[in-house]
Amino acid sequence: xxxxxxxxxxxxxxxxxxxxxxxxxxxxxxxxxxxxxxxxxxxxxxxxxxxxxxxxxxxxxxxxxxxxxxxxxxxxxxxxxxxxxxxxxxxxxxxxxxxxxxxxxxxxxxxxxxxxxxxxxxxx
Amino acid sequence: xxxxxxxxxxxxxxxxxxxxxxxxxxxxxxxxxxxxxxxxxxxxxxxxxxxxxxxxxxxxxxxxxxxxxxxxxxxxxxxxxxxxxxxxxxxxxxxxxxxxxxxxxxxxxxxxxxxxxxxxxxxxxxxxxxxx
Numbered sequence: 001x002x003x004x005x006x007x008x009x010x011x012x013x014x015x016x017x018x019x020x021x022x023x024x025x026x027x028x029x030x031x032x033x034x035x036x037x038x039x040x041x042x043x044x045x046x047x048x049x050x051x052x053x054x055x056x057x058x059x060x061x062x063x064x065x066x067x068x069x070x071x072x073x074x075x076x077x078x079x080x081x082x083x084x085x086x087x088x089x090x091x092x093x094x095x096x097x098x099x100x101x102x103x104x105x106x107x108x109x110x111x112x113x114x115x116x117x118x119x120x121x122x123x124x
Numbered sequence: 125x126x127x128x129x130x131x132x133x134x135x136x137x138x139x140x141x142x143x144x145x146x147x148x149x150x151x152x153x154x155x156x157x158x159x160x161x162x163x164x165x166x167x168x169x170x171x172x173x174x175x176x177x178x179x180x181x182x183x184x185x186x187x188x189x190x191x192x193x194x195x196x197x198x199x200x201x202x203x204x205x206x207x208x209x210x211x212x213x214x215x216x217x218x219x220x221x222x223x224x225x226x227x228x229x230x231x232x233x234x235x236x237x238x239x240x241x242x243x244x245x246x247x248x249x250x251x252x253x254x255x256x
Contacts, residue, residue, distance in 0.1 A: 001156075003156065009154070012150075012153065012154045013154040013155065015150070015154075016147070016150040016151040016153075016154040016155075016169075017151065017154070017168055017169055017172065018169050018172050018173060019168075019172055019176075021189055023189075023190070029190070032190060033190050033191075041194075042194040042197065043165065043168050043194070043197070044154075044155070046165060046197060047151075047154065047155030047156070047157075047163065047165045047168075048155055048156050050155070050157075050163070050164050050165050051155050051156040051157045051158055051163065054157065054158055054159060054163075054164065055158040058159075059159060059161060060157070060159060060161040060162055060163060060164050060204070060205070061161065061201075061204040061205075063164045063201060064200070064201055065198070065199065065200045065201065066197075066198065066199050067196075067197075067198045068196065068197050068198070069195070069196050070193075070194050070195060070196065070197070
């Protein structure tokens, strides 16, 4: 899953989540905090990651756990790319453990907004 | 000011949250949730109201939002969420540590449904940078 992050997307997420931190909407606030521009909420990126997992698993209730680290910011106009692999299957508990990540390409370098992260999915 | 480590273990008052259809839909659209059911991370709304908002307003902590970054997040989902249901969120500061000139605050939020079942446990790690 890939998504271009727009200012409108981030605002829609701010309104839907209740996180109106100016860091995500106001350029001045972002600059004052040491960022070159507005950054998307870490939870915005996590929300897209979990949507991809739900799409893969088939239903929301299949998602049992996630544990993520936010390692890099996401700026407006960037494309977030979700990835994951199944690293373990538990036939008794009927679960799959996935390594999951989100990357962005910035100035020709791959950055990792979400890295060293895991999800556990309940299989049908 | 440095975070007061004695605040670890502090529990904030519970906050009720209703998963009303409009809210669920708006959130689902905002995160690209692909199905008709409740997007799993919508619990962040209750977490923010019951946890983050309290932490940021707490005079014992003296936090400045501009210095707070979201470092890590964990969720463990229990009983499935349904549209329209009411959940109660209760946040606790799990611990406060100093590391490499930063302060790390871990906030745990328990969300329970009306029957008292755990619907999700969220753990947020906030990284607080020193003031400029």
